[in-house]
Amino acid sequence: MLSAKRPILAVRISIVLTGALLIWLGVISVTQRLFGEEMSFHAHATNAVGVFVLAVPLVVAARRYLDRRTWSGLGVTSLRQGWLSFWGGVVTWLLPASIGLAVCVASGWVEISLHSPAMQLLGAVLLLTVLVLVYEAFPEEAIFRGYVYRNLSAVTAPWIAIIGQAILFAIWGTTLWVVLNGWGVLAERLILFFAMAVVIGCIRAISENIWACVGFHVAFQVFMQLMLGDFYVQLEISNQQALILATAGVAFTFATTVAGFIWRGPTNWKHAEPDPPQLENAAGMQSER
Template sequence: MSGAPRLALHWRILIVFAGTVLVWLFLYHGALPGRDYDRPTHVARAILTTVLVVPLVVAARRLLDRRGWTGLGLPSLCAGWRRLLLGMACWLVPAAIGFALCLGLGWVEISLRTSASDAARVAALLLVLVLLYEALPEELVFRGYLQRNLATRLPAWQAVLGQAVLFTLFGLLVGAATSLDRLLLFFVFALLLGGFRAATGDVWAGIGFHLAFQTVAQLFGEVGAVFDVTGAGVLGVVAMGAVPFTLGWAAIERLHRDRLNWRALEPDPTG
């Protein structure tokens, strides 16, 4: 890319963060108003989120950073599918252990509201919607663009912490995290996903982990509306949070131990 002068780092981060917040606010409160959930609105918001956010990041990378796409850490799916599946497995396998623990100890009871085929259909749809509405755009912005930019000036651990603060503030501003427990979830989740980016070098594993977590959480919640859950709070904290977050990170850290360097800076080439 051209070596022409570019905006200072704090301005680039502020512009992209503000643009991201405005996109989510526009889609949730502006273009498609109404808080009552329905599937067609979910589909529309998911598609529009990716359609708006990906060009936003592309434009920011070219016009504000004056750098190429490669630094964002989103190589082609052909190159990243193994890390995508790894990220999904890092959540799904420990979560299965957590589910078995909660059910086996009688902390949680789960019953199916509908047929198994209908539950499978809803799960497949949610997988696509979560990818388009949360996993891909959020990872591209926060662990891709923002963490990458921070990591060219700050040690890796500070870049991870910085994007986690921004992600938590994002959740607050768009209305997705307005209680203390939700703010804490956003912060811890962002720290974990930032660690995935630092360990693997790209965002595919984080997309996979994010995708698995959000899909199952929505499937067992009111968005999916196919299960009745007694003890949903325990299920969320233990089976969907503590166990997969802890064991998932342990797996990533072990697999990428040789690459992970919390004090390193990322290069900022012009190409």
């Protein structure tokens, strides 16, 4: 079985993305039946655990049985290397976003008022970091900047792979949101998901590690859910659109520049990066010869 011919690329990616979409929709559907459609900690935590325990094994299984390649080939490094890359990814978001936020507040374009205790804010940051990591960041990055990107970059130039995975992420994410929230979110989500995926795809190419992508994703989502949501902490924002432009807009624009300073050295944008088979596969094929 190990030396059998693999399904074609389009089939492999389609299986993973369809499976992932069904997992997200299925888990959310079950959660809504259990806890209702209103936002709650129990619903958020259940979604996170449900998606993680189903989506990550999906990628592992696809990598082994569809790709017949190693898990590490996706850019998942050791814990020590991954930890450093994770924080590098956090910085690629946090540094430009913080500068943009500081300028925005100092100029009076946005006023932010905290109506919750400081310790509650700290607790919300820590809690959201865990929930975002488990529910969104790691599963989505493993699928798109891991599985999809690696399969595409094995047969085409990385810059094309970045665009390809961004298109697929935009379609996948927008489909999920339209099913759950209706057609009114179509244009907004399509643009947001495509832009986000291009930026994180570039970070993937520069860092050669999906943990950097996870770090960026966590920082972005934790910040936005804190600022634009009102469940975990009470913040009053005078101008949300200006806040988004000053933080997300600035971070999306300059994240790759920051990444270039963190991960120094040449980045391959032009040449496909072959994805060699597992050692046991190679040994098996040699023995057949």
